[in-house]
Amino acid sequence: MGKSTAKNDLGALIGPRFLMLRRHLGERLGENLTLEDLAQKTGLTKNQVFYMERDMSGTSDSLATLLTFYRSHGYNLDWILNPTQGKKLPMVITAGKDLLAIVQQIGGLSKVLQDNYEDLSTKLLELGYQPMENELIAKKTQLTEPANL
Structure with a gap:
């Protein structure tokens, strides 16, 4: 039960980062990037994206897909995966x-x-x-x- 709680705690921190990234990327692209848009761009379903953004309750494949997608747009994986260190890390890494x-x-x-x-x-x-x-x-x-x- 302790492992599940730790995973849920981490998911509660990282999940909202995915939502923040979707909104941030939408602003960078000059559009409102919806769940449907992100699902289409990543090959995930709208529900898979929703659950990853809510509390990271998805498969490891969904996690890898989102991480790969955001990294391809210049986002820092360390910032995404280390939410407690996030204030010290840049969200975007310039190529x-x-x-x-x-x-x-x-x-x-x-x-x-x-x-x-x-x-x-x-x-x-x-x-x-x-x-x-x-x-x-x-x-x-x-x-x-x-x-x-």
Whole structure:
């Protein structure tokens, strides 16, 4: 009986995470992701999804299917499966290619800011002003490439 209670307690914590993920994914996709929608996308039945979201009372196959589906959309399995540590873990894990794109955008912005700072400094010098050195702006920023995930 103790094992059943522990499983039910865990299911009561993890089940609502699945509901939260469905709603969150719907917002990310710009739609209301219903039980029917998720069932269709995963190959599960509406009832299987409902019971997994309610208290995780479903089969291990249903659990694996939902975990695989949410992981394919960038959700952190550790966040889902460790609800007591959830506040310390990110819900979504950004893919390596997305991180690389972000780093490249930041690098481009850094270059534009650096170029504009240099142009402004030159114009101020031409007008007789001495620009203040700002180490954060004047220093060239070296961005590192993210590790391949």
